Amino acid sequence: MNKAYEIVTNKILELMEKGIIPWHKPWRLTAGMLPQNAISHKAYRGINPILLGLAGYSDPRWLTYNQAVSKGGYIRGGEQAMPITYSSVTEKETDELDDEGNTVIKKFWFLRYYSVFNVEQTADIEWESIDRDDRVFNPIAAADAIVTGMPNAPSITHNGNNRAFYKPATDSIHLPPMESFDDVNEYYSTTFHEMSHATGHESRLNRAGINDFDHFGSEQYGFEELVSEFSAAFLCNEAGIVNGTMTNSAGYIQSWANKFKNDPSLIVKAASFGNRASDYILTSA
Numbered sequence: 501m502n503k504a505y506e507i508v509t510n511k512i513l514e515l516m517e518k519g520i521i522p523w524h525k526p527w528r529l530t531a532g533m534l535p536q537n538a539i540s541h542k543a544y545r546g547i548n549p550i551l552l553g554l555a556g557y558s559d560p561r562w563l564t565y566n567q568a569v570s571k572g573g574y575i576r577g578g579e580q581a582m583p584i585t586y587s588s589v590t591e592k593e594t595d596e597l598d599d600e601g602n603t604v605i606k607k608f609w610f611l612r613y614y615s616v617f618n619v620e621q622t623a624d625i626e627w628e629s630i631d632r633d634d635r636v637f638n639p640i641a642a643a644d645a646i647v648t649g650m651p652n653a654p655s656i657t658h659n660g661n662n663r664a665f666y667k668p669a670t671d672s673i674h675l676p677p678m679e680s681f682d683d684v685n686e687y688y689s690t691t692f693h694e695m696s697h698a699t700g701h702e703s704r705l706n707r708a709g710i711n712d713f714d715h716f717g718s719e720q721y722g723f724e725e726l727v728s729e730f731s732a733a734f735l736c737n738e739a740g741i742v743n744g745t746m747t748n749s750a751g752y753i754q755s756w757a758n759k760f761k762n763d764p765s766l767i768v769k770a771a772s773f774g775n776r777a778s779d780y781i782l783t784s785a
Contacts, residue, residue, distance in 0.1 A: 502765065504613040507583050509764035511551055516757050519750075522550050523733040523771075524743050533630065534737075538563040538619050539571075547771035548584050550733075555582055557618040561627070564616055573625030581615035585768060588612045611768060639740040643688040646739055647695070650781045654698040656691070664690045666697040668710050673698060685742045689732055692781075696731035699777040700724065707773065722759065723770060730774025735781060 515522050535552035536543045538561035544552060552562060562582070568575055588610045596604040619627050647656070654666070656673045664675050673694045681687040700710030709724025736743045760767050 502611050504583070504585050504611040505764040505768055507613060508547055508551065508585055508768055509760050509766075511583065512547075512767055513757055513760060515554060516753050516760075519753065520554070521753065521756075522554060523730050523774075533560040535560045535562060537561070537616075538627070539567050544584065545772075546585065546775050547768050550771065552582055552584075552616075552618075555618065557620050559619050559627075559630070561619045561630075562616040563619065563622075564614060568617065568622050568625065571622075571625045573622050575617050575621055576623050579617060579621040581617055583613045584616050585611055585613045611765070640684055640688070643692075643736075643739040643741050646735055646781065647688070647691055650695060651783060652704060654695075654701070664694055666694045666710075668701060668713070671698070671701055671703070688739065688741055689736050689743045692732040692735040693728050695781055696728035696735070696774070696777045697724070699731070699780045700727075705776060705780060723766070726756075726766070726770040727773040727777060730771050731777035731781070734774060734778035738778070738782065 512522055534543045535549045543549065544562075553560075562584075563571075565575055565581075590608045590610065591605050592608060594604045594606055598604055619625070654671045654673050656675065658675050658677045662676055662680070664673075666673050673691070675687075675691060675694065678684070678687050681690070697710060699705045700707030702711050707724065707727070709720050709727065712720070713724075714720055733743060
């Protein structure tokens with residue numbers, strides 16, 4: 501098994517052993533910023549913002565050891581690094597020929613990782629203060645804007661009685677009336693979950709878990725559910741609302757922990773697919 505998957509999954513399992521479901525926790529930090537590189541200011545993606553956001557630092561900026569040195573500083577002794585994953589592609593020639601007689605070149609994707617430190621772990625570097633966003637923020641208005649702003653959106657009807665579900669055959673989301681939910685956070689987080697399923701439709705991101713559905717309880721079904729949980733978590737975080745669909749029971753935690761132990765690549769892949777789903781929803785037409 502790829503060591504990058506193993507390292508990240510072990511970090512996730514450490515959190516789950518403490519009763520923490522990483523994708524259920526809010527990880528937006530100082531000034532409403534997601535974890536980002538201190539030098540490029542580029543926000544981290546996939547599983548990375550979740551791991552970094554739960555590391556316990558108030559500053560969202562991270563950097564490598566060499567980046568700290570290039571700034572004229574260093575990482576304090578005894579500080580613990582956090583892993584960051586990224587995809588790398590390698591091209592290899594095959595023995596196959598295409599229709600024009602040329603050698604077929606195949607691409608192989610690998611997950612790699614490197615270590616980063618929070619700026620609070622550095623010394624001899626003067627960091628600029630973070631510009632805070634002091635605007636009045638309305639999470640419910642933000643959540644509603646996400647729902648109404650989805651491009652190529654499925655229909656949403658409030659006729660689901662006591663059920664919330666996405667129906668691929670009609671490309672439609674069915675929800676109970678808003679007043680049936682315990683609070684508005686639960687309503688929007690449930691809506692985000694079903695919208696995330698809808699991104700798998702063949703007219704959007706065309707995920708196998710939606711278009712080649714086999715049966716409830718299958719590995720494919722479980723993966724699609726995890727993708728939608730991640731996507732909904734990203735959307736809740738974007739809107740600033742509490743994920744109202746959280747289930748932190750011991751059985752729920754142990755069930756996912758067992759799956760991750762059996763397949764260490766599962767959570768990294770699901771977070772990546774979840775990122776793509778939330779990106780699709782957040783991209784204006």
